Amino acid sequence: MEVIIKQDYDEICEEAAKIIHQAWKKKNNLVLGLPTGKTPLGLYRRLIEIHKKEEMDFSQVATFSLDEYLGLKEDHPQGFAHYMATNFFQHVNIKRENIFRLKGTPENIEDHCREYEEKIRRIGGIDLQILGIGRNGHIGFNEPSASLSSRTRVKTLTEETIEANSRLFKNSEVPRFCLTMGIGTIMESKMIILLASGEDKNEAIQKSVEGPITASVPASILQLHPQAKIIIDQEAASLLAGRDYYHWVYRNKERVVDFLEKKK
Numbered sequence: 001m002e003v004i005i006k007q008d009y010d011e012i013c014e015e016a017a018k019i020i021h022q023a024w025k026k027k028n029n030l031v032l033g034l035p036t037g038k039t040p041l042g043l044y045r046r047l048i049e050i051h052k053k054e055e056m057d058f059s060q061v062a063t064f065s066l067d068e069y070l071g072l073k074e075d076h077p078q079g080f081a082h083y084m085a086t087n088f089f090q091h092v093n094i095k096r097e098n099i100f101r102l103k104g105t106p107e108n109i110e111d112h113c114r115e116y117e118e119k120i121r122r123i124g125g126i127d128l129q130i131l132g133i134g135r136n137g138h139i140g141f142n143e144p145s146a147s148l149s150s151r152t153r154v155k156t157l158t159e160e161t162i163e164a165n166s167r168l169f170k171n172s173e174v175p176r177f178c179l180t181m182g183i184g185t186i187m188e189s190k191m192i193i194l195l196a197s198g199e200d201k202n203e204a205i206q207k208s209v210e211g212p213i214t215a216s217v218p219a220s221i222l223q224l225h226p227q228a229k230i231i232i233d234q235e236a237a238s239l240l241a242g243r244d245y246y247h248w249v250y251r252n253k254e255r256v257v258d259f260l261e262k263k264k
């Protein structure tokens with residue numbers, strides 16, 4: 001697990017965009033797993049800028065949505081389809097047929113989840129999964145106690161998550177159920193970037209990075225992933241005991257590459 005601590009929100013978005021851009025240079029048909037929420041908005045803005053400068057072409061890129069509220073129609077303003085279209089897809093040249101998402105109103109939920117997993121497998125897996133984190137440590141909508149090997153399925157949101165989301169919905173319609181990629185599904189991605197900004201995420205980050213691996217803090221499972229990058233700002237990092245070491249590792253990253261090159 002690599003912990004990258006940046007000054008502020010803009011810098012974490014910049015860093016994540018840089019990693020995605022580099023990954024795309026190596027593989028133009030990059031398969032991305034993408035979240036909604038407020039955290040990734042700056043990342044999407046940065047990727048749009050890179051695209052507008054003609055430095056990144058999305059025509060072969062495919063995307064899979066991380067989760068979706070159950071019961072929301074495609075055009076609902078808080079649904080994944082609408083969020084992604086307005087904040088990202090409309091501004092880049094991604095092809096419609098390369099956008100895969102969980103539906104809020106599937107005919108048969110179990111078939112839909114199984115088929116979604118099958119689509120991920122058929123395309124060759126997700127190269128790079130972007131994640132936010134809930135204040136309770138959730139990733140996707142895998143709330144505390146979710147099985148660490150779970151697959152895409154229905155979950156019941158916690159009251160805390162419903163409360164956090166209520167600012168986005170009129171009270172009567174805050175969804176209580178969702179579909180989400182499972183933790184096992186997420187962990188099969190070749191690389192994972194988790195983004196967090198702000199003091200209200202510092203406890204979740206501390207437990208995920210430095211606490212025990214436990215279903216009570218779903219993001220702690222990322223400690224087992226060989227290519228997980230936790231990109232956070234100073235406020236989200238404020239409770240980490242190993243902050244100095246993480247900075248030190250980051251500063252020495254290029255030196256280690258030089259060192260290994262010279263050894264060849």
Ligand code: PGA
Pocket residue numbers: 036037038039040132133134135138139140
């Ligand atoms: P946020 O949500 O980016 O809106 O804080 C993150 C999450 O709940 O996963």
